[in-house]
Amino acid sequence: MTATGSNPPLWADRPYHRRWLLAQAEGLMDFFQYRAINPKGGFFELDPKGEPLDRNNAPRGIHASARMVHCFAIADLLGRAGAADVVDHGMRYLWNQHRDTRHGGYFWQANDEGAADASKQGYGHAFVLLAASSAKVVGHPLADAMLADITEVLDRHFWEEQHGAIAEEFSQDWQAVPGYRGQNSNMHLTESLMAAFEVTGDRHYLSRAESIADLLINRRAREEGFRVAEHFDENWGVDRNYYHPNEMFRPAGTTPGHWLEWARLLLQLFALGGKQHSWMPQAATALFERSMTLGWDTEKGGFFYTLDWQDRPDKRFKLWWPMCEAAGAAHFLNAHVPGDFHEKSYRQIWSTIAAHFIDRENGGWFEETTEDLQPSNTLFPGKGDIYHAMQACLIPLFPATGSLTKVISENGATL
Numbered sequence: 001m002t003a004t005g006s007n008p009p010l011w012a013d014r015p016y017h018r019r020w021l022l023a024q025a026e027g028l029m030d031f032f033q034y035r036a037i038n039p040k041g042g043f044f045e046l047d048p049k050g051e052p053l054d055r056n057n058a059p060r061g062i063h064a065s066a067r068m069v070h071c072f073a074i075a076d077l078l079g080r081a082g083a084a085d086v087v088d089h090g091m092r093y094l095w096n097q098h099r100d101t102r103h104g105g106y107f108w109q110a111n112d113e114g115a116a117d118a119s120k121q122g123y124g125h126a127f128v129l130l131a132a133s134s135a136k137v138v139g140h141p142l143a144d145a146m147l148a149d150i151t152e153v154l155d156r157h158f159w160e161e162q163h164g165a166i167a168e169e170f171s172q173d174w175q176a177v178p179g180y181r182g183q184n185s186n187m188h189l190t191e192s193l194m195a196a197f198e199v200t201g202d203r204h205y206l207s208r209a210e211s212i213a214d215l216l217i218n219r220r221a222r223e224e225g226f227r228v229a230e231h232f233d234e235n236w237g238v239d240r241n242y243y244h245p246n247e248m249f250r251p252a253g254t255t256p257g258h259w260l261e262w263a264r265l266l267l268q269l270f271a272l273g274g275k276q277h278s279w280m281p282q283a284a285t286a287l288f289e290r291s292m293t294l295g296w297d298t299e300k301g302g303f304f305y306t307l308d309w310q311d312r313p314d315k316r317f318k319l320w321w322p323m324c325e326a327a328g329a330a331h332f333l334n335a336h337v338p339g340d341f342h343e344k345s346y347r348q349i350w351s352t353i354a355a356h357f358i359d360r361e362n363g364g365w366f367e368e369t370t371e372d373l374q375p376s377n378t379l380f381p382g383k384g385d386i387y388h389a390m391q392a393c394l395i396p397l398f399p400a401t402g403s404l405t406k407v408i409s410e411n412g413a414t415l
Contacts, residue, residue, distance in 0.1 A: 008340055008343050010334055010343055010346075011346060011347055011350070011396075012331055012334065012346075012397070018396075018397055018415065021394070021396060021397060022393070022394075022397065024358065024393045025390055025393035027364075028364065028365070028386050028389055028390045028393065029071075029080060029386070031050060031363040031383070032046075032068075032071075032364070033072070033075075033080075033082060033083070033086060034082075035050050035051075035052075036068065036386075037086070037089060038052075038060070040112055041060075041089075041092070041097055042060035042065050042090070042093040042097065042110065043060065043064055043065055043068050043089075043090065043093075044058075045058070045382060045384035046364075046382050046383045046384060047382040047383070048359075048362060048366075048375070048382050048383060049362045050362060050363055050364060050383065053381055053382055053384075057111050058111070059109035059110065059111050059116035059117065060097075060109060060111065060116075061124075062094070062098050062106055062107065062108055062109065062110070062124035062127065062128065063123060063127045064384065064385065065090045065093050065098065065131070066090070066094060066124075066127035066128050066131035067130075067131075067385060067386070068086060068090045068387075069086075069087050069090035069091055069094070069131035069134060069135055070127075070130050070134040070387065071386050071390050072087050072090070073135055073137060073138045073140075074134070074390070074391075074394065074404050074405060074408065076138045077408045077409060078408065084138065087134075087135055087138060087140055088140065090131065091131065091135055091140050091142045091143070091146070092142070093110070094128060094131060094146065095145075095146060097110040097111075097114065098124075098128075099149070100115070100118070100172065103172055104152075104153055104156075104157075104174075105120040105153050105157065105170075105174070106120065106124060106125055106128050106153075107120075107172075108120070108121050108124050118171075118172035119170070119171060119177075120157070120169065120172065120174065121169050121170075121185070122158055122166045122168050122169065122182070122185035122186070123182075123184060123188060123249065125153060125154060125158060126185055126188040126189035126191075127188065127192065128146070128150045129147070129150045129154065129189070129192035129193070129195070129196055130191065130192040130195055131146070132146040132147040132150055132196075133147060133195035133196045133198070133199045133200075133405070134195060134405050136199045136200075137199055137405045137409060147196065147199075147200070151196070154166065154189075157170060157174055159208070163181075163215065163235075163236055164211035164212065164215050165181070165186045165212050165215050165216070165236070166185060166186055166212075167181065168180050168181055168182050168185060179233065179234060180231070180232070180233070180239075180242075181231075181232040181233065181234060181236055182230065182231060182232065182250065183216050183228060183230050183231075183232070183258065184230065186212045186215075186216060187212075187258060187262060187265065189208075189209075189212065190209045190212045190213055190265055190269070191265055191403070193205040193206065193208050193209035194265075194268060194269060194272055194402070194403060195403045195406075197209070197272065198272070198402055198403060198405065198406040199405070199406075206269075206273060209269055210269060210273060210277065213265070213266060213269055213280070215236065216228070217262055217266060217283050217287070218279055218283065220232075220236070220238065221259075221262075221283070221287070222283070225290070226259070226283065226286040226287050226290050227254050227290060227307075228254060228258050228259045228262060230242070230251065230252075230254060230258070231250065240309050247306075247315070247379065248379055248380070251305065251306045252306065252314070253306040253307055253308045253309060253314050253315075254306065254307050254308075254309070255305065255322075256291040256295025256296075256307065257291075257295075257303060257305070257319065257321055257322025257325055257326075259287040259288075259290055259291045259295070260288065260291045260303075260322060260325040260326045260329045261328075261329070262284075262287055263283075263285075263287040263291070263329040263332070263333065264284075264325065264328045264329040264331075264332045264395075266280045266281075266283055266287075267280065267281065267284050267329075267332040267333065267335075267336045267337075267400065268400070268401075268402060268403065270284075270336065271336070271401045271402065272401075272402060281336055281337050284329070284332070284333065284336070285333065285337050288326075288345070292326075292341075292345055294307060294311050295307065297313075297318070297371070300371065300372050301348075301352045301355075301356070301373060302318035302322075302323065302352055302356065302369065303318060303319075303322040303323065303326065304316050304317075304318070305317055305318065305322070305379075316371040317368060317370055317371055317376060317378065317379070318356075318369045318370070318371065318373060319367065319368055319369075319379070319380070320353075320357050320365050320366060320368070320388065320389060321367075321388040321389075323349060323352065323357060323392070324353075325392070326345070326349045327346065327350060327353070327392045327395070328391060328392055328395040328396075330342050330343070330345050330346035330349060331395055331396040331400060332400040334346065334400075335399070335400035336400065346396075352373075353392075355373075356373040357369070359375075359383075364383040367380040367382070367384070367385070368380045391404060397415055398411060399411065
């Protein structure tokens with residue numbers, strides 16, 4: 001499969017498809033905006049019907065609060081009533097409950113008493129940077145302080161200049177957890193660094209995003225035939241035998257959904273950097289092609305969650321977020337490397353989402369399905385996240401030149 005051909009008319013240019021995407025985004029915002037609000041602070045995780053999974057002081061993960069801030073900052077830019085209140089609710093919880101006022105940094109989990117899990121994890125800190133950047137776009141009063149704080153924490157504790165990427169995890173008092181480096185936290189930091197660059201103009205953020213991309217994709221993924229390794233040792237050597245029981249964040253083997261996510265991020269980085277790095281479109285094209293040829297279930301549809309190192313499906317169930325990332329990647333490829341394969345894939349991806357991932361009975365999307373695309377809840381307990389799906393719906397409605405906060409601001413929320 002290649003990205004060449006007759007370049008059929010794009011769905012993303014068609015008014016009906018654009019109205020359909022906007023309706024899906026509105027449905028997600030309707031589902032999450034009020035029912036996810038925990039009146040004690042932070043946000044509830046929701047069960048399949050949209051009820052809180054636990055009302056009794058359940059730990060609130062930092063990434064969930066930060067993602068809600070980011071998504072409802074986008075909603076606020078679009079002009080959605082009440083979205084600014086969600087941003088404020090999340091920002092205050094991040095600042096007052098997740099922030100460690102003694103040692104610095106942000107707790108992985110918080111509850112009504114304070115830290116529920118006081119570890120300092122790169123993945124969580126990446127999303128704090130995203131939340132602060134998005135909140136700054138909409139003028140939240142805590143945004144500047146949080147952006148300065150999280151930048152200082154990342155620079156002081158996480159960034160490893162000798163590798164050009166961040167370390168993974170520390171204890172509350174910044175004792176390093178040895179022996180592991182991860183691509184997932186660095187991938188999401190790349191997204192956040194771009195958002196911080198967009199809102200500040202400080203190329204410090206952009207250069208670090210480019211450094212991470214060079215390490216993980218231009219070097220390591222290229223060495224693996226554009227398969228993105230997930231797990232590494234402290235010197236960024238690939239660890240093919242890594243296993244962690246929490247396969248939500250650290251799945252064994254390789255994860256085609258992350259190849260797709262990187263395809264979009266590389267093209268965004270290419271655009272933001274003035275199109276200086278010619279390897280980025282080529283790598284994005286290869287990552288997308290690998291994902292569709294190795295990760296897509298040609299019999300039943302959808303992406304297998306993980307592959308082993310022989311490219312065989314390992315975790316065969318299907319999750320919503322690789323579908324979302326595939327839709328965003330195909331849109332960016334249509335803009336930067338147009339070709340019939342990318343548009344045909346875009347249509348196939350959205351048709352599969354429409355048929356199998358949108359919950360028309362209860363609202364929201366199914367976050368997990370079985371191999372044969374039936375709703376399931378083994379890895380994900382319910383509908384705990386708006387981030388991937390909302391972005392997938394909105395990204396094709398705007399130019400493929402930056403993050404949603406940037407392109408909505410520049411285009412006046414014109415849909």
